[in-house]
Amino acid sequence: MKSVDLDFDRSPEPTLGVEWEVALVDPENWNLVSRAEEVIDEVRTRHPEIHVDKEFLRNTVEMVTDVCTTVPEAISQLEVAHHAIKEVAEEKGMRLWSAGAHPFADFREDLVADKESYREIIERTQIWGKHMLIWGTHVHVGISHEDRVWPIINALMTKFPHLLALSASSPGWDGMDTGYASQRTMLYQQLPTAGMPYQFETWEQWQGFLKDQATSGVINHTGSMHLDIRPAATLGTIEVRVCDSSSNLREISALVALVHCLVVYFDRMVDAGEELPILQQWHVAENKWRAARYGLDALIITTRDTEERWVTDEIRDLVATLADVAGDIGCARELALVEEILDRGASYQRQREWFADNGGDWCDVVARTAAEMDELRPLDAE
Numbered sequence: 001m002k003s004v005d006l007d008f009d010r011s012p013e014p015t016l017g018v019e020w021e022v023a024l025v026d027p028e029n030w031n032l033v034s035r036a037e038e039v040i041d042e043v044r045t046r047h048p049e050i051h052v053d054k055e056f057l058r059n060t061v062e063m064v065t066d067v068c069t070t071v072p073e074a075i076s077q078l079e080v081a082h083h084a085i086k087e088v089a090e091e092k093g094m095r096l097w098s099a100g101a102h103p104f105a106d107f108r109e110d111l112v113a114d115k116e117s118y119r120e121i122i123e124r125t126q127i128w129g130k131h132m133l134i135w136g137t138h139v140h141v142g143i144s145h146e147d148r149v150w151p152i153i154n155a156l157m158t159k160f161p162h163l164l165a166l167s168a169s170s171p172g173w174d175g176m177d178t179g180y181a182s183q184r185t186m187l188y189q190q191l192p193t194a195g196m197p198y199q200f201e202t203w204e205q206w207q208g209f210l211k212d213q214a215t216s217g218v219i220n221h222t223g224s225m226h227l228d229i230r231p232a233a234t235l236g237t238i239e240v241r242v243c244d245s246s247s248n249l250r251e252i253s254a255l256v257a258l259v260h261c262l263v264v265y266f267d268r269m270v271d272a273g274e275e276l277p278i279l280q281q282w283h284v285a286e287n288k289w290r291a292a293r294y295g296l297d298a299l300i301i302t303t304r305d306t307e308e309r310w311v312t313d314e315i316r317d318l319v320a321t322l323a324d325v326a327g328d329i330g331c332a333r334e335l336a337l338v339e340e341i342l343d344r345g346a347s348y349q350r351q352r353e354w355f356a357d358n359g360g361d362w363c364d365v366v367a368r369t370a371a372e373m374d375e376l377r378p379l380d381a382e
Helices: 036-047 073-091 116-125 146-157 160-167 183-186 203-215 218-222 250-273 283-299 309-321 321-331 332-344 347-357 362-374
Strands: 016-025 051-054 061-063 095-097 137-142 229-232 237-239 299-301 308-310
Touching: 016 036, 016 073, 016 250, 016 362, 036 051, 036 073, 051 073, 051 183, 051 229, 061 332, 073 095, 073 250, 095 362, 137 250, 146 203, 146 229, 146 237, 146 250, 160 250, 160 283, 160 309, 160 332, 183 283, 203 218, 218 332, 237 250, 250 309, 250 332, 283 309, 283 347, 283 362, 308 309, 309 321, 309 332, 321 332, 347 362
Parallel strands: none
Antiparallel strands: 016 061, 016 095, 016 137, 051 061, 137 237, 229 237, 299 308
């Protein structure tokens, strides 16, 4: 039986950490290239101070920030890492690209990294594990006490469709337009330990759950629970894993700011003795599906009385609600970029428009998405 870490390493401040997954593609045919290991090794040799990791797929490089205090600090670190990876990749004849899913790569090809834990996941999950040609952006925010973790997670799940609709970037899959804004979301939840978290009320309930997973052998097979939002006990954070991977740091900065502000906002509600929002599990599940299917055109459930609003109206109001928090924690400019995404259109909308304009050529879509890494720059790099 694999042991599990049940102690939460409390974070006195709402610190921030970000993980951004990008893939290597061939600029001749825009398909994936399984050469991440050699790129990572070279980046580590040249820049040992930069944190880059291997991932589940042999084409993927993951950038990981240090523990940061503000969104600008985290984005600055990702910008440095991106520049280093881009330099090495282009020297080797490759380009960087990122989105929630690649629109035409063949999942039947051997794209999984050669690591025992990854092979075990494929052996256990079979076809669904092989489908995981997907990429995400993960945001960690420090929490001061474990008793706050699950009330805040449950509150964050009421904003799941807001985060997913803004970040959705995976309309294409296996050469088809799926009709979904986030095919990644639909694929990832098929794994046995992935999907929505249960609505635990206390840290003790979560501890009991983890003990059950260890006793039954579930964690032996998977390494951890791959929930949409989960505690990261050893880091003292809540990890938000809702978002599709973004093609550029400008939009990542908006999404990271939104997550950071939401966690701090709900944490302050705890301080004030206010009741945090929570929706019925079935409403949360419905909202998740609606956001994955319709993206920014989703009509979402907003109250326990089943009232509904358009997610774009919800997002604009949310940005206004969080404005004071954003000013306090140093990300007002980045949070304002959420409105820019609404005005420009989310990545899935841009990709779908390009696909229609070029007669259904996904290669052109991947090329134009890759170009956004250089075109849509973070604020301080403009």
